[in-house]
Structures are given as structure tokens and as C-alpha cells.
Amino acid sequence: MADGRLRQRLKATLDEAAFIIQDRPPGKEGEPHPAGEVRYGTGVEILRLLLLTSYFIGSCLAINATQIVGAPIYFVSKDYYYAYMALTKQSFGILVTTITQWFSPTVIRVSWDADVRGQLYKGPGGRLESEFPERLVLTANHQIYSDWLYLWWAAYTSKMHGHIYIILKESLKYMPILSPGILFYGFIFMARKWGSDKSRMEYRLQKLKTRHSGPLVGSQSLDPMWLLIFPEGTNLSRNTRKQSARWSQKSGIPDLRHELLPRSTGMQFCLEQLGDSVEWVYDCTMAYEGVPIGEYAPEYFTLRSIYFQGRPPKSVNMYWRRFKTAEIPYQDDAGFEKWILDRWKEKDDMLEQYYTTGRFPSDGVTDAKTGARDGFIETEVQPRSVLEVGQIFVILASLVLVANVLAKLNGLGAKPLRDSNSVGLKTQFQKFMSHDNLDLIPVASQRLKNKRPLALNQDVFRQALRVFMQLVVAKENNLDIELVETRPASGVSAEYLKLNPLGKVPTFVGANGFLLTEAIAIAIYLASQNERTALLGKTKQDYASIVRWLSYANSEVLPTLSGWFGPLIGHRPYNQKQVQEAKAASNKVLKVLEDHLHTQTFFVGERITLADLFVASELSRGFQYVLDKAWRAEHPHITRWYETIVNQPIWRAVIKEPILEAPKAKHPLEGLPKPTLILDDWKRKYSNEETRTGALPWFWEHYKEDEYSLWRVDYLYNDELTLTFMSSNLIGGFFARLEASRKFLFGAASVYGKSNDSIIRGAFLVRGAEALPAFDVAPDYESYKLTKLDPHKEADREFIEDQWSWDKPIVVDGKEYEWADGKVFK
Known part of the structure; x- marks a missing residue:
């Protein structure tokens, strides 16, 4: 059978x-x-x-x-x-x-x-x-x-x-x-x-x-x-x-x-x-x-x-x-x-x-x-490089090479190579062991990656400042770096501890077994692999000045900055006094950089050096979290220099977007007094009970006009809508961009009609008396008309109930549109 x-x-x-x-x-x-x-x-x-x-x-x-x-x-x-x-x-x-x-x-x-x-x-x-x-x-x-x-x-x-x-x-x-x-x-x-x-x-x-x-x-x-x-x-x-x-x-x-x-x-x-x-x-x-x-x-x-x-x-x-x-x-x-x-x-x-x-x-x-x-x-369908085809055969070819070498070393009777081939083999072996083939063991995401173009997203970069800078240096010198990933905060493997007993990052392992720790040492070593590099300056004085700024950034800038932003992003326990002290210390340390860059385009000489790349990487989290628009206005020289560095091709080749993001301001509705109607209570009631017979009666009983307002939402470009599911996706995208106001909003929006003849309409409950503070977090809010509703008017009250119940058609200009699809923001 x-x-x-x-x-x-x-x-x-x-x-x-x-x-x-x-x-x-x-x-x-x-x-x-x-x-x-x-x-x-x-x-x-x-x-x-x-x-x-x-x-x-x-x-x-x-x-x-x-x-x-x-x-x-x-x-x-x-x-x-x-x-x-x-x-x-x-x-x-x-x-x-x-x-x-x-x-x-x-x-x-x-x-x-x-x-x-x-x-x-x-x-x-x-x-x-x-x-x-x-x-x-x-x-x-x-x-x-x-x-x-x-x-x-x-x-x-x-x-x-x-x-x-x-x-x-x-x-x-x-x-x-x-x-x-x-x-x-x-x-x-x-x-x-x-x-x-x-x-x-x-x-x-x-x-x-x-x-x-x-x-x-x-x-x-x-x-x-x-x-x-x-x-x-x-x-x-x-x-x-x-x-x-x-x-x-x-x-x-x-x-x-x-x-x-x-x-x-x-x-x-x-x-x-x-x-x-x-x-x-x-x-x-x-x-x-x-x-x-x-x-x-x-x-x-x-x-x-x-x-x-x-x-x-x-x-x-x-x-x-x-x-x-x-x-x-x-x-x-x-x-x-x-x-x-x-x-x-x-x-x-x-x-x-x-x-x-x-x-x-x-x-x-x-x-x-x-x-x-x-x-x-x-x-078109195309590989990143035709050389990728070599991956198909490289393991077998490597095994054949290793087997041949082992056979010769152990005298197992392998036939000797002819002189010309021996020279070729020796040349290739020396090339393989040279500084053009380097390995780096830093911190990044949670999975092992193979050799790939040096490109990191911002999430990886935020976790790997010192690693990122090493990759920029490697990119400048055309070095082949393999990124082997680990997370010290989550515990490191026994194998990694053999390389770096303190379990810190980055750690460098060369193809010839050369082991190196500490960010400054690794950066200098990578930069020195190109004998013609300008990253280490032109003179001994330049080189000493570069090392000075590397040390200053590593020992003064990063510790004080991290003491400032670390508690604010949850990386450390928050203590207001300590945060304020770290902020003052950071501003004192950064004033040294501001004064130096007042008369200098770059830290050392008139070209970018390792000092610029290293200091910029150490400052990046500061620009991401705490060095906001007001701070930058007070420190124009650091800001000018930083924007110059992070927009350089070698920098952008490794990270797609420069991090120059100031922290977002506190939401304008945060200052309102605590309401008696807790929005999450209403959202749970709406999710778990029948809308008309259970949820809505409860809502009207607990609704307070001095705490909330009700708004009608009409999409302004209904004539451009095509397929109904795409219109529904449009609502979903709008809701996603309202995420920053989730604590202050509840609502539903629906698509009525059929493909190429549809309407988007909805109703929202908004914390406070005005809609704009809640809706302007979405860049496309101006695509919608916001109309305030009066719950004492029967027509407005009925409109709200219909929009939240999804069981009735709407009539527009005498034409009836059946409900097709809808989404809830809660």
C-alpha cells in the first residue's frame, strides 16, 4: 500500500x-x-x-x-x-x-x-x-x-x-x-x-x-x-x-x-x-x-x-x-x-x-x-551582488581547503601542490588572515546575523552607540566587519565571557585571533588599518588631540548625559534630584565642546577625524532624548557640528536616518483635572456589553459635559475613495496616528456605501471642551471636518448612538448608504 x-x-x-x-x-x-x-x-x-x-x-x-x-x-x-x-x-x-x-x-x-x-x-x-x-x-x-x-x-x-x-x-x-x-x-x-x-x-x-x-x-x-x-x-x-x-x-x-x-x-x-x-x-x-x-x-x-x-x-x-x-x-x-x-x-x-x-x-x-x-x-529581481552566488559553494570549498591543509599538516599523504599553486594558496591564505577580514562582537538585536551591508535601524543604534561608531570607522576604511550580536543586559554566554570577562561591549576578535576590548582601543585599531587614513590626523600632535577628545567623550560626556536621560527613559530608577544634578553636570561638560567648536569646524584640523565620529556617537542619545530645540538654540556650534557629522555619507551609509529627535512635549490634555468618568471604564463597558441596550445607557448616565465633549467627524474627500476595504484601511491609518491621544479619546468611524461610492463618518468622545488638542497629533487630521455635538439635541444624540452601534444606514443628499465597515478607537 x-x-x-x-x-x-x-x-x-x-x-x-x-x-x-x-x-x-x-x-x-x-x-x-x-x-x-x-x-x-x-x-x-x-x-x-x-x-x-x-x-x-x-x-x-x-x-x-x-x-x-x-x-x-x-x-x-x-x-x-x-x-x-x-x-x-x-x-x-x-x-x-x-x-x-x-x-x-x-x-x-x-x-x-x-x-x-x-x-x-x-x-x-x-x-x-x-x-x-x-x-x-x-x-x-x-x-x-x-x-x-x-x-x-x-x-x-x-x-x-x-x-x-x-x-x-x-x-x-x-x-x-x-x-x-x-x-x-x-x-x-x-x-x-x-x-x-x-x-x-x-x-x-x-x-x-x-x-x-x-x-x-x-x-x-x-x-x-x-x-x-x-x-x-x-x-x-x-x-x-x-x-x-x-x-x-x-x-x-x-x-x-x-x-x-x-x-x-x-x-x-x-x-x-x-x-x-x-x-x-x-x-x-x-x-x-x-x-x-x-x-x-x-x-x-x-x-x-x-x-x-x-x-x-x-x-x-x-x-x-x-x-x-x-x-x-x-x-x-x-x-x-x-x-x-x-x-x-x-x-x-x-x-x-x-x-x-x-x-x-x-x-x-x-x-x-x-x-x-x-x-x-x-x-527587477536582482541580487545585491553577483558575488553572493559564492555563498552557495563557500562552505564546501572551505571544507575542501581545510581538509587539504589538515592532510598536509598531519602527513596523511596529500599530494603536494605545485609551486605556482602553492604561491597562490599562500597569497590567498595571507589575504584571508590580513586586517581586511575582521570580526566584531558588539551589542545589537537578538538574533545572529550573517555578513551583510553595514546598515542599522535606529532601534539598534539606540542600544549600540559605541558599536555603531566602530561600524562607521570600518565603513570609511572598507573593512569587512561581521556583527555578532549579544545583549549584556540580558546576560551573556559563557563563550562571550571568555573573550570579555566583564561581559561588556564591544569586543573585537580579529581573523588571526587578535583580541581587543574597550571602545577607544578598538576604534583606533580599526582606523589604523588604512595607512592613508585621515581619521587619525596628519601629525603626532593631531593624533594626541584626537585621543584627548575620545577620552573626554568616553569619561566625561557619556556618563553625565546618561545620568540625565537614563532615568527619563526607564533605564535607571528615577530620582528628581539626581536627574537635575546630571543635567547641570552635562551642560557644564558640553560647554567645553561648545566653546571649542565656536572657532573650529571639526574637533581636530579641518577635516573629519575619529574624534568627530566618536563624540557624535556619544552625543546621539542626548540629541534623541534631552537636547531639545531650546537647548540647541543655546548651543548653536555643537548643533551645527553634529548636523554636519550625522549627514556625512559614511555615517548615513550605516544608519539610514540621523537621530536628531527632540523629546515630544507633554500632551496638552495632561493638565486637565482627573475626571469622574474614567475613559477606560467606558471602553471596557463598550467592548463587553450590547451597545444599545447596555453600553449606551451606561454612557449617558455617567457622561459629564464639564469633563468631555462630543464631536462628529466627516472625511473631506469622499469623492476620492475607491474600494471600501481601502477606505477602512484609511480609517485604520488615521487611528494609528492618533495613538498619542489614546488616553483622551474614544470613538468610532465607519465606511458607508459600496466601492467607488462611499462615505466616511464617525463620532468621538474627547477629553476637554476642544477637539484640536486631541486630534492634531495626527498629521492628516485636517482631512477631516470636526463638528461639535450637543447631547441635549435629539438629532445629535441619535447620531452618536448610530455611529457607535453600526446598525443603521445613513442618508446623504437624499441618498441612502448602507454600513459597510468600521473601526473603533479605544
Whole structure:
């Protein structure tokens, strides 16, 4: 029986492969191909076939061998094993990225809703880069077999291509060449028999939410994870479309035009198992240019047409959005089924717009910084560097080199290298051991990172001032620095304590074993690796002056500044007297810098030196937390100098945005006396009781006009609204930007009507008599008209109750609009 099932699976796999490889299905021969005529003749097509298969099979075999070599690590340390396998998964991500670039280049057109704005942008060379979370569940419609390749590339743009997990059909487990590798990747295979699939999924998902103490990480943390699931279960085709239509008719669920009906069971189970370990569900809607309405992408874009004939889709289009996991009703079967069907209906509407206009929706933003034009980014699939291909083979090559060296050292009979090769080997070995290959063990986030471009976000920078400065120096001298991360505040590993017995950061370990601690010593050592560097000055006097300012910043500036801002941000116990004393001490210490910079452009000489980089890094938290606008006005010379340094290319290459953020002023409503109606009590009442029969009577009984006011909110640009779910997302974005006023606001806003004919309207309870102090924390509050309501007027009172109950339509200019969707700010 087992052999019979295996043969059936293999047959299904080969049938799928045969369909992918065929050029065009029967009945399509006379129709033009959406990607145009065949680009390559038979001879070139065969050559491309040989090149692609050689590169693909060779890379897969190298990855498989690397996995097998590393498999025994599992019995030594599971955490190191998972980190090792993540590297091999990265290798496969690089493989699919380079294959797509070299053999099927095409335009990638990306857009997003307002909630994802700013997370996608163009990086160096026009590459797409993204800043998605390290842990998320990713859903997508399934148009064609290559969907998962483009989504793996999307993970690559966020440096998460080593941490993607895909839920696949079990038949793919038996694909030749691929199957050995993907078994190591921890993918989840579904036989579409829930009885057996459930236990298998539960086992894998529990592993994905297990905390690990990774290599050189002192605290336990959840591993990065992108869990990719196609809720439709299979790709869209003529056959699966018929099956979906039959299921629609049988179950009474409205059918979709451009997708298959999603299956809720698997995704719901994933969210139940992962729980609060995943904050976001990201969703990507995909479409391929040129497929006629009512036709199917797999019938046009086959393996042969895409990779061998030079006829890939003219563009691959992606629309991104996200949903907060806590707001998804995954613990309610009926509620979740409705939720996912609603999301797929929204995707269907977006696909209808795409097939009609050739574009997905967008948030309409043109931003030179991100590369967006009218809310779209156009790019291509490409690696950061062609040298990344070396990662696929580097471990095996290193093992061969090490084995050869060990064989020679131990006299095991290895054949001696010829002189020319010996010289070459010696040169390469010396180069490897030289100061161009350096390792740094500092503090940053909670997971082990591989070598990557020197780029940190502000959150990392705030935790790693002295580390950040070292990276700037390394960047200036083109040094290859590996960032190995740990958190001293959470406890460090025994291995780290061997390097630095005090458990402090940073610690430097050179490729030749050279060990160095203390920030100043490491900075000088890194700067000195370039014999022509200007960072250490031109003369011995310059060098001594630089060391003077390094010592002053380290021993005088940082201790006093941290004594000032540390208690204010919760890093130390707060004591008002001590904070004031630290503030006075800081101003005294900083006056020395202000006086010096009154007549000097930089600290030493007329060019930037190590002193400028070091002092700026030590001052950065001060500018972030306590050196506000008034302070800067009183210290113009430090401010001028600091802004000059943090906007230098070497600085900006390591941190994307300079930190020059003054602390926000105290909220204007903080000074109001304590009300008798506690807003949180009302919010709980509204959440837990029936609105009209329980919550509203309680509200009117406790409402005090001298404590609160009531306001009507009308969106001013209803004529620009398109799809209703996008209008709902617009409300969600507005609510997110009201976060600073959450303690002073409660309200609800709704979308009424249908797509391309809708209204946004709502009602708010505001602390105090005026609305502006609560609403102007949101930059887009002027897009809404705020009208004060009188609860003594029956019409105003009824308006409030209707807005908070969501059970009645509204009438605008004699036209009735049904309630479509809404959000609550509480």
C-alpha cells in the first residue's frame, strides 16, 4: 500500500512537471502570446536549457551536500543547527533570485495600502528593499507555480530569505533534485487529509514558536520566521476553477471571478498555534501582465516559455497589505471563515481593477526617497551582488581547503601542490588572515546575523552607540566587519565571557585571533588599518588631540548625559534630584565642546577625524532624548557640528536616518483635572456589553459635559475613495496616528456605501471642551471636518448612538448608504 501511494504521488508530481514544461496547451496555438513572439531559436533554447539546468542542479547538489555535512550539528547544538540550515536556505533564495534575473528578467511592479507605507523602497542600484517584521504569516493568491519564487525573493528584499517556511502540497516532497534540500528547510507538507495533516502541522508550528538561545545570544528569543501559506491550496487553472465553482454552488458561498475560494482550516490552525508569537499577517495579491480575463496564467507562462524561449511575463504585479493578528477572529470558526472570505473578496475586487486598468490600487504617494511614483515602485529581481552566488559553494570549498591543509599538516599523504599553486594558496591564505577580514562582537538585536551591508535601524543604534561608531570607522576604511550580536543586559554566554570577562561591549576578535576590548582601543585599531587614513590626523600632535577628545567623550560626556536621560527613559530608577544634578553636570561638560567648536569646524584640523565620529556617537542619545530645540538654540556650534557629522555619507551609509529627535512635549490634555468618568471604564463597558441596550445607557448616565465633549467627524474627500476595504484601511491609518491621544479619546468611524461610492463618518468622545488638542497629533487630521455635538439635541444624540452601534444606514443628499465597515478607537 505504501508503495502504491508513493507511485501515485510521483505520478502526480511528474504530471504537474509535464504541464509546467509544455509550451502552450491545446487550443491556444493561433492566439498571440501575452509576452510576445518566441525570442530564441531552437539552438539558443537548448543552450539556455543546458546552462540553466547545469547551474540549478549544480547549486542544488552543493546546497544538499552542505546540508548533509552540517546535519550532525543537530546532535551538538540544535540552535547552531537551525542557524546553519538557515544559511543553506539563504543559498537557495540566492539561487532562485539569480535564476530569475538571468533567465527570466521582467518588471516587478509593487504597490501597497496606507498601513504598509514606508516599508518598501528602492535601495542602491534600484533594487527593491523592504522592512517587514522578522516574524509574520504571509498569505497570497496562487496564480501560477512560480508565485512562491517571487515571494521568496520578496523575503530576500527584507533579508529574511533564510527564514522562510512554506506550506506545500505533499507531492512536491518527491520532486527530483529539490526534495533532499527542502526536507532540511523545515517546510510543512500537506496531504489534504486533515486527520494526518493536523498533527504534522502542530509539530512543525510548535517548533516555530519555541524560544531558542542562538549562537552568542545570551537571552532566549523567538527565531525569525516568515510562514508562507496559499489558502487556496493550489494554483488557479481551468480545472481547479471548475472545482471551486462547484464548491461555491454546493456551500452557498458567492463565487469569485479571478481566484479560487480560500480554505480556512489550515490558516486558522496556523494562527491558533502561533498565537501571540506573530503580530502581523501580511497579504500579497499577485497578477501577471497579459493574461486575458477568464484565462489562466499557467496556460501561457510555462517553464519552457519563461526560462528557455525568453517569454516571461512583461510584468509581475504585487499589492501588499497587512492585518494585526490580534484583530483576526481565528478562535471563532465561523468568524474566521467569514474573515478570510471577505479578504479574498477584496483581493478579487483588486484583481478586477488590475484586469480593467492594468494596475493594482495604490496609496498614491510619490516619494523620491523610497522611489515610489504615484504609489508604485517598478524594479527587477536582482541580487545585491553577483558575488553572493559564492555563498552557495563557500562552505564546501572551505571544507575542501581545510581538509587539504589538515592532510598536509598531519602527513596523511596529500599530494603536494605545485609551486605556482602553492604561491597562490599562500597569497590567498595571507589575504584571508590580513586586517581586511575582521570580526566584531558588539551589542545589537537578538538574533545572529550573517555578513551583510553595514546598515542599522535606529532601534539598534539606540542600544549600540559605541558599536555603531566602530561600524562607521570600518565603513570609511572598507573593512569587512561581521556583527555578532549579544545583549549584556540580558546576560551573556559563557563563550562571550571568555573573550570579555566583564561581559561588556564591544569586543573585537580579529581573523588571526587578535583580541581587543574597550571602545577607544578598538576604534583606533580599526582606523589604523588604512595607512592613508585621515581619521587619525596628519601629525603626532593631531593624533594626541584626537585621543584627548575620545577620552573626554568616553569619561566625561557619556556618563553625565546618561545620568540625565537614563532615568527619563526607564533605564535607571528615577530620582528628581539626581536627574537635575546630571543635567547641570552635562551642560557644564558640553560647554567645553561648545566653546571649542565656536572657532573650529571639526574637533581636530579641518577635516573629519575619529574624534568627530566618536563624540557624535556619544552625543546621539542626548540629541534623541534631552537636547531639545531650546537647548540647541543655546548651543548653536555643537548643533551645527553634529548636523554636519550625522549627514556625512559614511555615517548615513550605516544608519539610514540621523537621530536628531527632540523629546515630544507633554500632551496638552495632561493638565486637565482627573475626571469622574474614567475613559477606560467606558471602553471596557463598550467592548463587553450590547451597545444599545447596555453600553449606551451606561454612557449617558455617567457622561459629564464639564469633563468631555462630543464631536462628529466627516472625511473631506469622499469623492476620492475607491474600494471600501481601502477606505477602512484609511480609517485604520488615521487611528494609528492618533495613538498619542489614546488616553483622551474614544470613538468610532465607519465606511458607508459600496466601492467607488462611499462615505466616511464617525463620532468621538474627547477629553476637554476642544477637539484640536486631541486630534492634531495626527498629521492628516485636517482631512477631516470636526463638528461639535450637543447631547441635549435629539438629532445629535441619535447620531452618536448610530455611529457607535453600526446598525443603521445613513442618508446623504437624499441618498441612502448602507454600513459597510468600521473601526473603533479605544
